[in-house]
Amino acid sequence: MPASTIAYQGAPGANSDLACRSVFPNLVSLPCASFEDAFAAVHEGRAKLAMIPVENSVAGRVADIHHLLPHGGLHIIGEHYQRVVHCLVAPQGATMEGLTEVHSHIQALSQCRNYLRARGLKPVNNADTAGAAADVARWNDPTKAAISSDLAAEIYGLQVLAKGIEDAAHNTTRFLILAREPSVPERGTDSVTTFVFRVRSRPAALYKALGGFATNGVNITKLESYLVDGRFTAAQFYIDVEGHPEERSLRLAMEELGFFASEVKFLGVYPAHPFRREQQQMGGGI
Numbered sequence: 001m002p003a004s005t006i007a008y009q010g011a012p013g014a015n016s017d018l019a020c021r022s023v024f025p026n027l028v029s030l031p032c033a034s035f036e037d038a039f040a041a042v043h044e045g046r047a048k049l050a051m052i053p054v055e056n057s058v059a060g061r062v063a064d065i066h067h068l069l070p071h072g073g074l075h076i077i078g079e080h081y082q083r084v085v086h087c088l089v090a091p092q093g094a095t096m097e098g099l100t101e102v103h104s105h106i107q108a109l110s111q112c113r114n115y116l117r118a119r120g121l122k123p124v125n126n127a128d129t130a131g132a133a134a135d136v137a138r139w140n141d142p143t144k145a146a147i148s149s150d151l152a153a154e155i156y157g158l159q160v161l162a163k164g165i166e167d168a169a170h171n172t173t174r175f176l177i178l179a180r181e182p183s184v185p186e187r188g189t190d191s192v193t194t195f196v197f198r199v200r201s202r203p204a205a206l207y208k209a210l211g212g213f214a215t216n217g218v219n220i221t222k223l224e225s226y227l228v229d230g231r232f233t234a235a236q237f238y239i240d241v242e243g244h245p246e247e248r249s250l251r252l253a254m255e256e257l258g259f260f261a262s263e264v265k266f267l268g269v270y271p272a273h274p275f276r277r278e279q280q281q282m283g284g285g286i
Contacts, residue, residue, distance in 0.1 A: 005030050007038040007047035010128035013152030015108075017130065019082045019175050020051045033127075035064060039072045042180055050074065050178040055222075056084070057172045059110040066224060066238045069176075069267055070196045076268025078177035079192065081275035086112055086171075088162040089133055089153040094142035096161055103132040104147035112147055114167045121145075133158060172275075182268065187246040190272045192221070197261040198228065198236050205260065206237070212256025213241065216249040221276075236263075242276075245269060 007030040008016035020029040030047050032038040041047040055061045069076075086108055090099065101122040102109070109116070109123040116123050126132035132146035137156035145161065146152075153160050185191050199205040213220055222240035243250035245266070257264065 003048050004028055005041075005047040006049040006051055007032050007041035008051045009033075009035045009038050009053075010105075011130035011134055011152075013130035013133060013149055013155045014128050015082065015084055015149055015173060016051055016053060016175070018149055018151060019053075019080055019173075022082065023051070023078075023080050023177070024049070035068055039068065039074060039178070042074055042178060048179070049077075051080070052176050052178060053107075053173050054176055055174050056107055056111065057170050058166065058168050059107045061224065062107065067226065069238070070236070070265060072178070074178040074180060075182040076176050076194055076270055077179045077183040078270045079273045080175045080177065081273055082173050082175060084111070084166065084171045084173050085149070085164055086129075086147050086166045087150050087153060087160045088145055088165050089148050089150075089156075089158040090136065090145040090161050091140045091142055092157070092159050094145065094159070094161070098142050099145050099161075100143045102145045102147055103135060105129050105132070108147045111166045111168070111171055115165045130155070176268075177270075184269045185244070185271050187244050189244065190277075191242070191244040191269055192240055192272045192276075193243060193245055193250065193269045194238075194240050194267045195265060196236055196238050196267065197257065197264040199261050201235060209257055209260040212253040215256075216253045218243055218250050218253045242272065 004027055006020045006024050006027045008020050009032050010016050011031055017029050032041055038050045042050045053062045054065050101124050102116055103124045103126045105128045106125050108129050129148040130152040133148040133152040133156045136144050136146040137158055150160055199209050219242040224238045225235045228236045
């Protein structure tokens with residue numbers, strides 16, 4: 001069973017479940033109550049892989065994930081960009097006019113903020129989108145609805161009152177695919193390298209640490225900072241760059257980084273998803 005299973009956070013029908021089914025249609029999706037539980041499922045051998053969301057084009061980064069990745073003991077072996085279509089779902093017989101509140105994950109509520117505000121609907125946080133749909137089905141209250149996928153509506157016997165209610169047509173979530181062992185693509189493959197590093201809180205420390213990426217023509221597609229060890233004197237940076245560590249440009253950039261940064265830790269080297277090139281060709285960002 002573990003060899004044919006992929007773990008995700010949420011209830012059946014969640015957007016992470018949809019991502020699992022889209023990328024790995026032959027694997028069985030394993031719902032987990034938390035991101036930590038999804039990591040544990042892979043560590044303990046109950047799942048071969050984990051599908052974890054890290055950021056959304058509307059709502060930004062997914063909380064806690066970048067803190068979990070460096071210490072989760074798993075390796076990034078792939079990425080997936082999932083177009084997210086949100087549905088307003090409610091018990092059978094409910095009407096738009098009778099709704100007063102909408103339940104969902106905070107990310108989904110944020111992605112539909114304008115839609116809810118325009119209709120005077122109260123947003124209520126839930127652990128995940130499919131879990132909210134399950135709750136709405138259990139309550140069977142025509143004043144309460146959920147934001148979820150149409151798959152969740154089907155699973156829990158709800159009706160779809162509106163589809164595509166997200167505020168932006170480009171609403172897309174980036175997922176990372178994690179495994180216990182690394183799976184590094186061959187040199188020359190269109191790749192992404194993800195790692196973390198630390199610098200002292202001193203003037204120009206980050207500038208010096210990243211200088212090698214600029215001089216060697218390495219494209220940084222993501223850079224985020226976090227305080228570490230509960231102190232304000234050092235920061236940890238999470239970074240995605242285009243390229244393979246065995247390629248000369250990235251190898252030289254990493255060597256220069258080593259002079260100014262500490263605790264450099266690779267989280268994964270993996271194939272770049274075609275969505276990246278599509279966005280660049282369209283003139284948009286990742």
